[in-house]
Amino acid sequence: MEFDYVIVGGGSAGSVLAARLSEDPATSVCLLEAGGKGDGLLVRAPAAVVAMLPGRPKINNWGFETVPQAGLNGRRGYQPRGKALGGSSAINAMLYVRGHAQDYDEWADLGCPGWSWQDVLPYFRRAENNELGDDALHGAQGPLQVSQQKAPRPVTEAFVQAGEALQIRRMQDFNRGDNEGIGHYQVTQFHDPARNGERCSAAAGYLHPVMGRPNLTVLTRAQATRILFENKTATGVEFRQGRTTKTVSARCEVLLCGGAFNSPQLLQLSGVGRAQDLQPHGIEVRHDLPGVGQNLQDHLDFTLAYKTRDKDNFGISLAAGAKLLREVLEWRRTGRSMIATPFAEGAAFLKTMPELDRPDVQLHFVISIVDDHARKLHLGHGISCHVCLLRPKSRGSVSLASADPLAAPVIDPQFLAERDDLDGLMRGVRLTRRIMAQAPLADYLAKELFIDAEPDDAALEGHICARADTIYHPVGSCRMGTDAQAVVGPELRVRGLRNLRVVDASVMPRLIGGNTNAPTIMIAEKAADMILGRPAPARDGP
Known part of the structure; x- marks a missing residue:
């Protein structure tokens, strides 16, 4: 099999690239995805994420683990990643968040010209079909449906009002460049009548509607095992489908879209990376590129949890079981109800010190009790609030466990390797507990779990080291730049x-x-233009 482009990984980036590159009927594209089609009911029903995220069993989920983390009392962290068309957008909380404008200006300052906020904004707009319509910062003609939440719970509004009681400004839109404030998340969810209330994964928005194109071949259950080269030129990909090993050739380019764990792993399996990482596994070094698998960064998260007096949220009780069927039927009929929830309904981006130039913690207010990635369940009803550190200084790595391409990579985020990360997370937890204590939110809360009273610094540090873990945002392991450590x-x-x-x-x-x-x-929208040699869109329009 030979195509112009071979894409490895059908996640958020791969789905976008496959759709955009195949828009020209003269361009042939092959997409390899290790998982399935990503179009089942568990993906389409937002609340069904609770069946996929815990990874017990592994449904549309790689279910990786980290190596033991010294900063987390030697615990292994859990790293769920999507394994289906749509990738992690098929199993995430659907939250549509761009970040802060300064984040992208910082990329440009780090040696990545063309990636400033003003450079990337047209691509955010191009991607969007925003329910609120088109303006200078949002788009309404793109494949990715972005919606207001369908039926947020009253307790979420109480969370927002509790923040306002501490003079935190209410935000209607977190995606206009400055996201400091508190409010409700927008979500990647269908708002058209045909599929109202369903998850809009990247595959559902971009890829599934165009899979009938004759110039697009999508192979599922096809795990890439090696990039094929002639000297220093990538020529194709070896992959395994079932028990059979196959190859596919690329006339133009091979495009890796496996994410922060799988892309560096495939490079290393193919002999691209640090010689010292490859040689112990008997892998011939084709190209010594020292940055491959380095610079891994992730958002470390600590979750506060509370039992609630009311039951208008998710929980384990007789009342909850009876209500669930009604909610499912309402969702199927109207696209609304609790089945349409992202779980993380409330949002906040906060500064833990006034002198900071942008927020350093993010809150996810969740309408259920969350413990160990929903792998530990609690009777009754409750809410949780995630506190994540936005700009960690700790850096980790991704490496090979062996030369077996089906073995999981070795993931070492080095959580809390830098003391500043622990200090920042502690400040964020204290600020969040202040919000939770404010009316009207405090009126909903019956009991705080895990923490009995206001802890001193030593006690809070102990809580964090015992319970903190990822909130699923690994990046950076094939870093962009122009220095010797840059991979691309x-x-x-x-x-x-x-x-x-x-x-x-x-x-x-x-x-x-x-x-x-x-x-x-x-990133994938912008990459499609670069691959095809198209000019960037105008900054004031799609």
Whole structure:
């Protein structure tokens, strides 16, 4: 099989690239995805994420783990990643968040010209079909449906009002460049009548509607095992489908879209990376590129949880079981109800110190009790509030466990390796507990779980080290830049090789201050123009 472009990974970036590159009938595209089609009911029904995220069993989920983390009392962290068309956008909370404008200006300052806020904004707009319509900062003609929440719970509004009681400004839109404030998240969810209330994964928005194109071949259950080269030129991909090993050739380029774990792993399996990482596994070094798998960054998160007096949220009780069927029927009929919830309904981006130039923590207010990624369940009803540190200083790595391409990568985020990260997270937890204590939110709360009273610094540090973990935003392991440690240049070409690019969250030079799905889709939109040699869209229009 031979195509112009071979894309490895059908997640958020791969779905975008496959759709955009195949818009020209003369361009042939093959997409390899290790998982399934990503179009089942568990993906389409937003609340069904609770069946996929915990990874027990692994449904549309790689379900990775980290190595033991010294900063987390030696615990192994859990790293769920989407394994289906749509990737992690098929199993996430659907939150549409771009980050702060300064995040992208910082990318440009770090040696990535063309990636400032004003440079990337037209691609965010191009991607969007925003329910609120078109303006200078939002688009309404794109494939990705972005919606207001369908039926947020009253307790979420109480959370927002509690923040306002502490003089935190209410935000109607967190995606206009300055996101400091409190409010409700927008979500990647269908708002057209035909599919109102369903999840709009990247595959549902971009890929599923065009899979009938004769110039687009999508192979599912096809796991890439090696990039094929002639000297320094990528020529195709070896992959395994069932028990059979196959190859596919690329006339123009091979495009890696596996994400922050799988893309560096595939490069290393193919002999591209640090010689010291490859040689112990008997892998011939084709191209010594020291940055591959380095610079891993992730948002570390600590969750506060509370039992509530009311039951108008998710919980485990006889009342909840009886109500669930009614909610399912209402969702199927109207697209609304609790089944349409992202769970993380309330949002806040806050500064833990007034002198900071932008928020350093993000809150996700959740209408259920969350413990260990929903892998530990609690009787009764409650709410949770995630506190995540937006700009960690700790840096980790992704490496090979062995030369077996089906083995999971070795993931070492090095959480809390830098003391400043722990200090910032502690400030964020204290600020969040102040919000939770304010009326009207405090009136909903019956009991705080895990923390009995206001802890001193030593006690709070102990709580964080015992319970903190990722909130699912790994990036940076194939960093973009122009220095010797960069894996790709600003046009996302792998440095020192030909016809090979990386297009996913792994190219981010620094973690943005928010959720990473919308930025990953933006990266792929911009990459499609660069690959095809098209000019960037005008900054004042799509």
